[in-house]
Amino acid sequence: TSATGGDRARTAAVTLGVAGAAGALALAVALLLTVDGPTETSATWVDFGGLAVTLGVRLDGAAALVAVAVTAVALAVQVYSIGYLRRGPHDDVDVDHRYPPYAAQISLFTGAMLLVVVAGDLIMLLVGWEVMGLCSYLLIAHDRRLAGAPAAAMKAFLVTRVGDVGFLLGIALLGVSTGSFRIADVLAHDHSGATLTAAGLLLLAGVAGKSAQFPLHTWLPDAMAGPTPISALIHAATMVAAGVYAVARLYPLFTAAPVTLTVLGVLGAITLLLGALAATAQDDIKRVLAWSTVSQLGYMTGALAVGSPSAALFHLLTHAAFKALLFLAAGAVIHAVGTTLMSEMGGLRRSMPVTFWCTVVGLGALAGVPPFAGFWSKDGVLTVAESAALEGTGPAPSWVGWIVWIAGLVGVAITAWYAGRLLLRAFFGTPRLPLVHLHDPPAVLRWPVLLLAVPAALLGLAGFVGAFADRLRFPTVPVAGSEDGLVHLGSRVLLPLAFLLLGAAL
Incomplete structure (x- = not known):
């Protein structure tokens, strides 16, 4: 491709990608402001001998x-990628000519996640679910010059496929049992206990793959071989959020089969601690954040297991904000210093002050430092787990509440530990690189990071707003332990804060 033709194609891709993401965000905000109660529409797509598949929203x-969270992160990633995917001064051409398919794949990825979010039919949900798996493969392997990228993409595709086989079988079992794949019909149908348990466990296999739960978590850290903006997209808004959202969407099926929530709680607790401990041992800054995503997903699935999908979705939203912020800030650092290894960084806070303070906000939210967003949502998860453990309020046995609560408290300390370690190794201490030419990134990289710092800092306060809390509740789901709101203040916050201080001191 000629340089001129490549520039034209890139300009067109930038325009379409950014405009599409901005339009989707505007529509999502409009829906948020106008939709009060559940609204549903559907039309029969195909009928297999009386088993109808509908196109429904x-x-x-x-x-x-x-x-809104998905489209906001997608817009930030599209804008950020404009600057991040330019080649360096030592390359033959100053433009990445594979940018147009890259931008198109981000748009398809975003559209697939939105299809999962609004699907009114299990087959439609499955289509979005599978398209995301394809897009993750293509985007992780975008830069095929990197030695690990093709293998990492293949691993992500195959590991999630293992879980997706179970997900497909679970959907088929529910559809045959109901006589329809329409989600409202599936939830309203009187299934047998054996059917619900089998279907729930099969669905959890797909959730474990997409949302990186033990033992199908191994693909997520390796996905760091992809471009940093793609890491932000996968870890914050798409793929990993899909599994948590799907369980919340079908939650009555799981509460009717408590053994499925027991399995989810045990896997969530293992995932939470496994991811946090692995993050403490990484030198690659992106792998620290990747393992932290695995750990934070354990909090979300733990909240689902103890009976609070609203707490899980609240943490999903705050996590989307602060994890997208952290990956894009890490990308700015990598873009400036040319390495992902923290052992080769150090002393960056003086030469990159904007990136430093944005990282402080993101790590504060990740660790649960008040008043940042992660503090309020993580405290909500710990509160409902404590209620399930001490008062038996959850749909699963009380011992599930105990393991989720204890794992969550230990996870608070370990999260503060590795967050503090990342901050100290990258931004404090003696510079291990010449800092003469280092500076904060250009505006196209800087502004997405600055704008994401706002929800990372303040989104948790939305939990005090009754209208926000009400919107996070599914009308079909009785929310155990959090009828009074998403945010819990009182003496209960002192224990997590003590663990936070312990981890920060370590």
């Missing part, structure tokens, strides 16, 4: 909020 407050 179901909108409610929770779907609109998740859609």
Whole structure:
């Protein structure tokens, strides 16, 4: 491709990618402001001997909020990629000519996640679910010059496929049992206990793959071989959020089969501690953040296991903000210093002050430092786990509440430990690189990071707003332990804060 033709194609891709993401965000915000109760529409697509597959959309407050989070992160990633995917001064051409398919794949990825969010039919949900798996493969392997990228993409595709086989079988079992794949019909149908347990466990296999739960978590850290903006997209808004959202969407099926929530709670607790401990041992800054995503997903699935999908979705939303912020800030650092290894960084806070303070906000939210967003949502998870453990309020046995609560408290300390370690190794201490030419990134990289710092700092306060809390509740789901709101203040916050201080001191 000629340089001129490549520039034209890139300009067109930038325009379409950014405009599409901005338009989707505007529509999501409009839906958030206008949709009160559940709204559903459907039309029969195909009929297999009386088993109908519908093209249906179901909108409610929770779907609109998740859609806003997905499109906001997608827009930030599209804008950030404009600057990040330019080649360096030593390359033959100053433009990445593979940018147009890259931008198109981000748009398809975003559209697939939105299809999962608004799907009113299990087959439609499955289509979005599978398209995301394809897009993750293509985007992780975008830069095929990197030695690990093709293998990492293949690993992500195959590991999630293992879980997706179970997910497909679970959907088939529910559809045959109901006589329809329409989600409203599936939830309303009187299934047998054996059917619910089998279908729930099969669905959890797909959730474990997409949301990186033990033992199908290994693909997520290796996905760091992809471009940093793609890491932000996968870890914050798409793929990993899909599994948590799907369980919340079908939650009545899981509460009717408590053994499925027991399995989810045990896997969530293992995932939470496994991811946090692995993050403490990484030298690659992106792998620290990747393992932290695995750990934070354990909090979300733990909240689902103890009976609070609203707490899980609240943490999903705050995590989308601060994890996208952290990956894009890490990308700015990598873009400036030319390495992902923290052992080769150090002393960057003086030469990159904007990136430093944005990273402080993101790590504060990740660790749960008040008043940042992660503090309020993580405290909500710990509160419902404590209620499930001490008062038996959850749908699963009380011992599930105990393991989720204890794992969550230990996870608070370990999270503060590795967050503090990342900050000290990258931004403090003696510079291990010449800092003469280092500076904060250009505006096209800087502004997405600055704008994401706002929800990372303040989104948790939305939990005090009754309208926000109400929108995170599914009308079909009785929310155990959090009827009074998403945010919990009182003496209960002192224990997590003590663990936070312990981890920060370590």
